[in-house]
Amino acid sequence: MDVKQVGIIGAGQMGNGIAHVMALAGFHVVLNDISQQSLDNALSLIQKNLSRQASRGKITEAEVADAMGRISTTLVLADLGKTDLVIEAATERESVKQAIFEDLLPHLQPHTILTSNTSSISITRLASRTDRPERFMGFHFMNPVPVMQLVELIRGIATDEETFKTCQAVVAKLGKTSASAEDFPAFIVNRILMPMINEAVYTLYEGVGSVRSIDESMKLGANHPMGPLELADFIGLDTCLAIMNVLHDGLADTKYRPCPLLTKYVEAGWLGRKTQRGFYDYRGDEPVPTR
Numbered sequence: 001m002d003v004k005q006v007g008i009i010g011a012g013q014m015g016n017g018i019a020h021v022m023a024l025a026g027f028h029v030v031l032n033d034i035s036q037q038s039l040d041n042a043l044s045l046i047q048k049n050l051s052r053q054a055s056r057g058k059i060t061e062a063e064v065a066d067a068m069g070r071i072s073t074t075l076v077l078a079d080l081g082k083t084d085l086v087i088e089a090a091t092e093r094e095s096v097k098q099a100i101f102e103d104l105l106p107h108l109q110p111h112t113i114l115t116s117n118t119s120s121i122s123i124t125r126l127a128s129r130t131d132r133p134e135r136f137m138g139f140h141f142m143n144p145v146p147v148m149q150l151v152e153l154i155r156g157i158a159t160d161e162e163t164f165k166t167c168q169a170v171v172a173k174l175g176k177t178s179a180s181a182e183d184f185p186a187f188i189v190n191r192i193l194m195p196m197i198n199e200a201v202y203t204l205y206e207g208v209g210s211v212r213s214i215d216e217s218m219k220l221g222a223n224h225p226m227g228p229l230e231l232a233d234f235i236g237l238d239t240c241l242a243i244m245n246v247l248h249d250g251l252a253d254t255k256y257r258p259c260p261l262l263t264k265y266v267e268a269g270w271l272g273r274k275t276q277r278g279f280y281d282y283r284g285d286e287p288v289p290t291r
């Protein structure tokens, strides 16, 4: 199938990055959110990130203008009715995603492929609540989307081959690489990455190291580009906790127990960079560890 128009639901950090790379690759994008503020912030962030790419000579000013011209925003889900591919990138909560699909379905054309950028939730279960489980799959970008090369593609139990091939072709058009993952909790990347982040929080909780010593150790001792706590703040602590809960519930193994300290940060509303406070406090000139 030839994809021309892409609908993106959720204009948070992932939604804006997905809109950025899709528009730059020539797709027409309709970006939806429940908050006008989030849509406005997303557009100005996309403009800023595209301009940064232009200033480094990676793309031209004309490409920036063309990409921005291909993005429209809306608060109304029905405006995604003409799209060929929908990527849902709203908050990592199953009830939120299911409600979105329920509201969206009556407006979609029969051929439209429905996907979720979920980090962990069962694709098969999300698909089973729609009218098109064969045209439903996981389309999982990595953060920051304009920089990261990988997209995980996850088939649900009913996903058909044409849907998979179409999504694979879209990833190739973005200049990214796809990896196929089976539909089990948190797929591949987060099945491995998130327990490491959770273990870093346990290491902090048990007093083995401070925020700074844990991050420095993993950056300098294991050559990770960001320390695990810095990365958790970057991903969002609410998202990290949601993923750990899906692993814990879905695999029924205590080794996935979310660290109580991670839960406490989320309960405090200290969600990382997006709320300006998490394992670091970002309100000043330099990030300051909170423990």
Ligand SMILES: CC(=O)CC(=O)SCCNC(=O)CCNC(=O)[C@H](O)C(C)(C)COP(=O)(O)OP(=O)(O)OC[C@H]1O[C@@H](n2cnc3c(N)ncnc32)[C@H](O)[C@@H]1OP(=O)(O)O
Binding pocket: 049, 052, 053, 056, 058, 118, 119, 141, 142, 143, 144, 145, 146, 147, 148, 189, 190, 193, 225, 226, 231, 235
């Ligand atoms: C939770 C999930 O479901 C799955 C996930 O996504 S897990 C998270 C996966 N992501 C990671 O693990 C990221 C780990 N961190 C990194 O790779 C790096 O720290 C980083 C790429 C984010 C930044 O790299 P850096 O070298 O420290 O910073 P910096 O030099 O500023 O940036 C490198 C390039 O990326 C660009 N960049 C950085 N952040 C960006 C953003 N948010 N948007 C667009 N471009 C960005 C910069 O402009 C820069 O571009 P040039 O090469 O043209 O100069």
Ligand SMILES: NC(=O)C1=CN([C@@H]2O[C@H](COP(=O)(O)OP(=O)(O)OC[C@H]3O[C@@H](n4cnc5c(N)ncnc54)[C@H](OP(=O)(O)O)[C@@H]3O)[C@@H](O)[C@H]2O)C=CC1
Binding pocket: 009, 010, 011, 012, 013, 014, 015, 032, 033, 034, 035, 038, 089, 090, 091, 092, 093, 096, 100, 117, 118, 119, 120, 140, 141, 142, 143, 234, 235, 236, 239, 274
């Ligand atoms: N953060 C990461 O590193 C990664 C996250 N993901 C996944 O991507 C998805 C989004 O994550 P992320 O961008 O980080 O989260 P954010 O919190 O940054 O963004 C979520 C956005 O969805 C909006 N939203 C909530 N409910 C609805 C709704 N009913 N309709 C439309 N929009 C809605 C939120 O609006 P409001 O703010 O008003 O609530 C917010 O703008 C999640 O499934 C996450 O697991 C995947 C890869 C990496």
